[in-house]
Structures are given as C-alpha cells and as structure tokens.
Amino acid sequence: MNNIKVTITVNGTRHCLKVGPKERLLDTLRERLHLTGTKEGCGVGECGACTVILDGEAVHSCMVLTAQIDGSEVLTVEGLEVDGRLHPLQEAFIKHHAVQCGFCTPGMLMSAKALLDKNPNPTREEIKTAIEGNLCRCTGYEQIIEAIESAAKSLKAN
Amino acid sequence: MIDYEFLKAHSLDEALECLDSREGVKLIAGGTDVLVDIRKENARAKGFKYLLDVSGLRELKFIEERCDCVAIGALSTHTMLVESPVINKYFPLLASAAKTIGSTQIRNRGTVGGNVNNASPAADLLPPLIALGAHVKLLSLKGERNLPLDEFLAGPYRTNRQSGEMMTEVCVPFLGEGYFTDFQKIGRRKAMNIARLNLAVVLKIDGETVFDPRIVPGAATAYPIRFSKTEGTIAGKRVSEIDPAKIGETASEEMISATGIRWSTPYKRIALASLVKKALETIFAEAKANE
Secondary structure, three states, X not given: OOOEEEEEEEOOEEEEEEEOOOOEHHHHHHHXXXXXXXXXXXXXXXXXXXXXXXXXXEEEHHHOEHHHHOOOEEEOHHHOOEOOEOOHHHHHHHHOOOOOOOOOHHHHHHHHHHHHHHOOOOOHHHHHHHOXXXXXXXXXXXXXXXXXXXXXHHHHHO | OOOOEEEEOOXXXXXXXXXXXXXXXXXXXXXXXXXXXXXXXXXXXXXXXEEEEOOOOHHHOOEEEOOOEXXXXXXXXXXXXXXXXXXXXXXXXXXXXXXXXXXXXXXXXXXXXXXXXXXXXXXXXXXXXXXXXXXEEEEEOOEEEEEEHHHHEEEOOEEOOOOOOEEEEEEEEOOOOOEEEEEEEEOOOOOOOOOOEEEEEEEEEEOOEEEEEEEEEEOOOOOOOOOHHHHHHHOOOEHHHOOHHHHHHHHHHHHHHHHOOOOOHHHHHHHHHHHHHHHHHHHHHHHHHHO
C-alpha cells in the first residue's frame, strides 16, 4: 500500500491529502471530508447516486480513484447551496415533488447542474440524456424532468 | 483481494519508461472498466502489480484531421467523439456508437483507448472502427508499431499489445466519395446499455452498385470481426437485386458457423438478421434520397 499525495479543491476548499491506491473519490468525500450528501449505491457506475462534478463534468465518484485527480476541482451536492440559500435546482426539486426517498437526489442534482452549466436551454430529450445514468426507484422521472426544466427557466430569469 | 501499487505518469515518456522497466503494469485512464473489474475481482483484473494512471496525459486527448485520416488520441473521451464536429462530419456512425455507451457520466470518463484495449466482445466502438479500417498506433521505448485494428484484436478481452507498449492513437482513414455508413444496437434498456448485439455497416454505392461492403457485428462472435461471407453476397450487386432480409439471414448463418449453437443463438439469430436488414435498408434509403 503506497500513500499518494493529492491536492484537490472540493466545493471551493483546498484539501491536501495522502490517499491509498484504492481510495475512490467517493470514499474521500464521505469518509475523510464527511461530505455524506454523495451516496454510494451500486459502486460500479450503474446507478449514478454518487455523481459529482469533476472539473466541470458529471462523473461517478465511485469510478474515480482520488489518486488520479491531483489538482482537480470537485463540486458535490453540499456545494450547491450558497450562503444558506438553496440552488434553484434544489428549490425546483422541492417544488415539483421530485424527491421521495431522496437517495438518488444528490446524484440527480449534480447531473442536472452539469447539464445546465453547459447548456442553459436544454430540451426535454437533452435532460433525459443528462440523467440517463441516474436511477430513481420511487418517484419516477417525470417530476425530476419537470423540476430541471423549471430550474432552467428560473436560472435564466435571474 | 487485489493489491497493487499506484503509479502516475506525468508524461508519455514517463509512461513508456514505466511500462518498459516494470513487469505487471496495468494501465488505467477513465477507469470505467478497470475499476469495475477490480471491485468485482474479475479474473482479468488479477495478476498485475502496478496500476499506472495515464489519465493526466493531455497530449493524448485530441481529435485531429490529418491529410489521409482522422487521428483520435487514446485519451479522447466518448463525450468528445459525440461532440466532435470532425467525427460527426466524416464518421457519423462513430458518434452514433459513442452516444450509446453507458451514460453521460461514463461517456465523460471512459476513453477510446480504454474501449479498444479492454477489447470487450460487446465494445461499441470496435465494430464501427473495424468497418472504417482503423489502425492503432502503439508506442514503446523501442519505437512505433501501426496495426490494423482487426489484427490488433486477439480475442475476447485480448489484444496483441506487447508488454512495454502503449496505444496512443487510433487513425481512421477517410472514406472516399459515395460511401454510406450505419450503426445499430440493441440492448435490454436504452440507458446504461451493454450491447446484446451491435452492428456497423460501411459500403460504397456507385451507379446503383454496391462496392467495398464491410459488415461488422459486435457481441455476435467471440470478438468483433468482419463478416466476409456476407459481404461477398452483396459486393458488386445492384441495390435493386439485394434483399436486405435475405442478407440478414446470411449474416446470422455466418455468426452461427463461427460460434456454433449457443444459449443465446435462438435470440441472436433473429436479432442479428433484423439488425442487418435495418442497417441495409437505412443505407439504401439514404442513397436513394441522395440521388
């Protein structure tokens, strides 16, 4: 087991860490930084519950070794809120009842955030593509899609 | 329990030196196959001592139009293929294939080099790349080798990459005038879809006659190969003489002659026939619309 020195910026805060060769970004976020908003579902890149934004792109944090991402920037669901105010996506998820058990929600939010950062006017199909790697087993997808559409509108209005 | 030492390459030279000086080095880029294999302790993830991370080699992240081909750097992601104007202009079937891989998260991380070198029988980029006559470039401290992709593949999850070598790019030669292409895929669901079957067809139509057909199904045989017998039945034929359904059946027979009857054959026999039919019909309709 070797220790690898890594500096990563998570939600705007720099962290200098020594990580093991098997430590996944998901483990670093949850176990070291105690950012437990990011969930572990399948651990093999199928469910999307662990989605975070890595250098601007939605990725599975269970499919990235922390040792691989020295110098990178990570945004997790905890980083969406600014000064105690929820992000418009979070507001829209509440308003549209896009949450039931909530386990998939952080991943859904991060996939949606990555989409809207790149494409502020997504079509319904583009929204579906953005969240195709995020499984929801209770609410279903309709409310989630509506929430993302509505968040896109309110982000534009601001 | 799989144990390994993690190494990071900061340059291509460093990666090649590491591959040259050590035994038991496994490469990792996007990790979307490697990390699943390690986690599931798959047999193919065993027997390595070092995991060499090449994901930081920006010099291998490019899609470049050259005089005779489009070169795709090994670290180009599937998302780059989907979004590349060059790929969409010259090889739309490659963009279509990339679009069907995994999910947005997988496409953002997974690389062309990874898809080719993992050499899964169901890899979505292999059939279109083989049908397009792609070559791979292998670098080592000893020099450079260029191999046609179909010679590079050696079996399911096996390639002819030598120890010490690293695949750095895939070159896809331009198709001449009059070529048509199509990619088809079926899986159990639309997203996160590992191909039950996929198919790339490339052919030229000149004055109603089919030339240079290339038919490459994936997940049909041990690893994707050109179906030369099926290709032979349409080469030199006029489009009006070709019955796509019949050619589909021929392709299914060719699959069975390669694999024998397997548990999946009753399904794949019908499914492959209809994929081939659909691809040929799509191409012929496009050719007609272009007249």
